Amino acid sequence: MKKLSVFAALFTLIFIFSSLTAYAGQWVNVDTNTTKVWVDTSRYETRRVWVQSGYWDRVWVDTSHWETRTEKVWVESGYYKDVWVVDVPGHYETVTRQVWVPPVYKTRTRTKYTTKTARYTTKTARDWGTAKAIINSMKNQGWTFEGSIERPVYDYTNPRKPKLIRVDIDLSFSRKVTYKVKVKNGYYKTVKKKVWVPEQGHWEKVWVDTSHWETRTVRVWVEDGYWKDVWVDTSHYEYRQVWVQSGYWAPVNATVTVSKSPTYIYTKWHVDENKVPASMTITITVSNLTMDKKPASVSKIEAYHVINRYEGKGQETIYPVSSSMSGSSATFKFEYPHAGDKNSLVNFLITVSNGTQTAKIRVYAPVPVNGFQTTGMVVDRDVTPQFDRSVLDSETISF
Numbered sequence: 001m002k003k004l005s006v007f008a009a010l011f012t013l014i015f016i017f018s019s020l021t022a023y024a025g026q027w028v029n030v031d032t033n034t035t036k037v038w039v040d041t042s043r044y045e046t047r048r049v050w051v052q053s054g055y056w057d058r059v060w061v062d063t064s065h066w067e068t069r070t071e072k073v074w075v076e077s078g079y080y081k082d083v084w085v086v087d088v089p090g091h092y093e094t095v096t097r098q099v100w101v102p103p104v105y106k107t108r109t110r111t112k113y114t115t116k117t118a119r120y121t122t123k124t125a126r127d128w129g130t131a132k133a134i135i136n137s138m139k140n141q142g143w144t145f146e147g148s149i150e151r152p153v154y155d156y157t158n159p160r161k162p163k164l165i166r167v168d169i170d171l172s173f174s175r176k177v178t179y180k181v182k183v184k185n186g187y188y189k190t191v192k193k194k195v196w197v198p199e200q201g202h203w204e205k206v207w208v209d210t211s212h213w214e215t216r217t218v219r220v221w222v223e224d225g226y227w228k229d230v231w232v233d234t235s236h237y238e239y240r241q242v243w244v245q246s247g248y249w250a251p252v253n254a255t256v257t258v259s260k261s262p263t264y265i266y267t268k269w270h271v272d273e274n275k276v277p278a279s280m281t282i283t284i285t286v287s288n289l290t291m292d293k294k295p296a297s298v299s300k301i302e303a304y305h306v307i308n309r310y311e312g313k314g315q316e317t318i319y320p321v322s323s324s325m326s327g328s329s330a331t332f333k334f335e336y337p338h339a340g341d342k343n344s345l346v347n348f349l350i351t352v353s354n355g356t357q358t359a360k361i362r363v364y365a366p367v368p369v370n371g372f373q374t375t376g377m378v379v380d381r382d383v384t385p386q387f388d389r390s391v392l393d394s395e396t397i398s399f
Contacts, residue, residue: 023399027392028258030399031362037291039357040247047242054233056140062225069220072213081208086201092194099191104184112177114143118169131169140229143173250292252352252359257285259394260346260367264387267371268335277335279321284348284363285329288398291354299358300351301330307340307369316340339371342388366390 023030116138118131135145149170154162260282268277282303289296305318320332348363368388 023397025395025397027390028256028363028365028395028397030256030397031364032399034360034362035252035399036249037252037357037359038247039250039292042243042245042247044241045244046239048237049240049242050235051238052235054231054235056229057232058227059230060225061228064221064223064225067220067222069218070215071218073216074211075214076209076211078207078209078211080205082203083206083208084201085204086199088200090199091197093197094192095195097191097193098188101187101189103182103186105180106183107178108181109176109178111174113146113172113174116171116173118171131171134171138171138173143175146172146174148172250357252289252291252296252361253399254289254352254361255287255396255398256350256363257287257394257396258348258363258365259283260390261393263393264389265336265367265369267339267369268337269371280334280336280367280369281331282334282346282367283329283331284350286350286352287328289328289352291352291357291359294354296352296354298328298350298352301325302349302351303330303332303346305334305336305340305344305346305367307336307338307344309338309340313338336369336371338369340369342366342368342390344368365395 023032023035116134118134131148139145149172151168151170152164153166153168155165156162260280262280265280266278268279270278272278284301284303286298286301289298303320303323307316307318309316316338318334318336321335322333324331343366345364346367348361350361350363352359352361367390370387
């Protein structure tokens, strides 16, 4: 092996672990977030539910009642007295008078507007039930619904973090109203009118009729009432099919074996005497697989290698150049264009099923990729380069 020295600086490891919950071996790990499956036990149940219903009806409100009234009765009576007998009939004479002409009015129509407010304690509690009730009530009074404006109301006790205390919905209504407008004033005008001139005559004894109406008190039944719109409530209980959501998390258990070769992994720019690029072959085998304590099988295994590149160049995802799968075992071949530190994770996604549920298990293991750059380097025969390897080349874990 040639001895080399670094021209500029030593390689720098940069890797930040994301928090993982795992079954951890010395080398192979399993993400426990993927070792469980949701078993759905949701179903329909027959339940007694309250159904709100009803309709508006126009009914007659009877206000008929007894009243005490007075009525008039004709009573005949009279007496003799001296009366004036007309000799010359009375007659009309024309006179001039001032007569009042009343003012002239016209009926006009205008639009009247008003606003009602529906309040809700929180924005999410808004279901428009209160607003609809106000709208229906106003429509029954002859108003037309024009639109709404939503106004959140906050509590500014803490100015930095105002608290939503309610949501007001302003409902706008309009309706046509009629009114009278004077278009011509009243005035006096001069008119000619005929007036009566009394007759001339003499006195005679005649019968004076004093017949008259007399008032009597009676009790009568008065038919009365009015029409009114009322809500007829037909709400009731019904037995209905209701969807009940339920379920539980069931464990996924298995034994997993991961094996790789060679021990030291290099970039593909490292070739052997036959010009064959360096590569890694890695195999994963799954056995004793159960889901919810029921036997399960592997339907698919995927793999990818997340490389943490040196010198702060970020991450790079490498996919296999070839793969093969037999039963519950799969083999993958990787070739790498760049080196990666010892925290570069090979990830396996194992799709499993028991015929009812399906889950995808994530198994991972850190595998470094070695490589060196010749540009900017000089030969120093007193320095031996250091290479990284995985903790193990093969390991079996159970979960």
